[in-house]
Amino acid sequence: MPLIDSLPRFLFPTRRRGVRWFREQLRELGVTAPLSPGCLEEFVLNAAVVAERAPGSGETYATSLRKQLLERARFVHHWTNSDDDITQPELSEFVAIARRHLLPRSWTIAETSVTVSHRENSFVIPERLVVKGSRHSNSPRPLDSANDLPGAEILTVTERGESASGTLDAASDAAAVSRGSRW
Numbered sequence: 001m002p003l004i005d006s007l008p009r010f011l012f013p014t015r016r017r018g019v020r021w022f023r024e025q026l027r028e029l030g031v032t033a034p035l036s037p038g039c040l041e042e043f044v045l046n047a048a049v050v051a052e053r054a055p056g057s058g059e060t061y062a063t064s065l066r067k068q069l070l071e072r073a074r075f076v077h078h079w080t081n082s083d084d085d086i087t088q089p090e091l092s093e094f095v096a097i098a099r100r101h102l103l104p105r106s107w108t109i110a111e112t113s114v115t116v117s118h119r120e121n122s123f124v125i126p127e128r129l130v131v132k133g134s135r136h137s138n139s140p141r142p143l144d145s146a147n148d149l150p151g152a153e154i155l156t157v158t159e160r161g162e163s164a165s166g167t168l169d170a171a172s173d174a175a176a177v178s179r180g181s182r183w
Contacts, residue, residue, distance in 0.1 A: 014065070018044035021066060025073035033080040039101035043072045046093060076103070083107045 019040050026035070047068035051061060075094045079086070083106055086095055097103075 014048045015041060015044065017062075018048060018065060018069065022047075022069045022073060025070055026076060029073055029077040031073070031077050031080055033076075033104050035076070035103065036101055039097065039103060042097050042101065043076070043094075044069065046097065047072055079103060079105060081106050 019037075022040055022044055047065060051064040051068045054064070072094060075091060076098070078084070079094075079098050080103065
């Protein structure tokens, strides 16, 4: 047994050694998704807390830490390689860490299907806006057809500087009132 494995918890270099062991286990499992240093450290510190609380009978802190890190590495492998819904309560801490650090997930595209969209009568062109005539003729529209378009009245009123009620717009009204005259 190496000397590092026999060290008690308070002397064990958990962060450095734990992160190294965690990376090795991720590599062995084939995890290729990038994990931020903060994500690695949070998984290691989570494993360290559990390893300190519940060591197995007769096992050292280092052995308990390795078991906990392996469990987290398996979770990361499952998280990054599947789109399954993870709802087990014992994995809720791991899911929270993965979401907090935006750990990428594999996702599948559902099989595409065609949907038919029916437009209701809300998208009907008014009859007065439909130009009658041959599609192939190059005859221009009559000049008076612009007056038939919706909004023509609004455009002519605003060109004269009036509001829809027939008076000057509000800014002009305020300026005229402050000068003491309407015009």
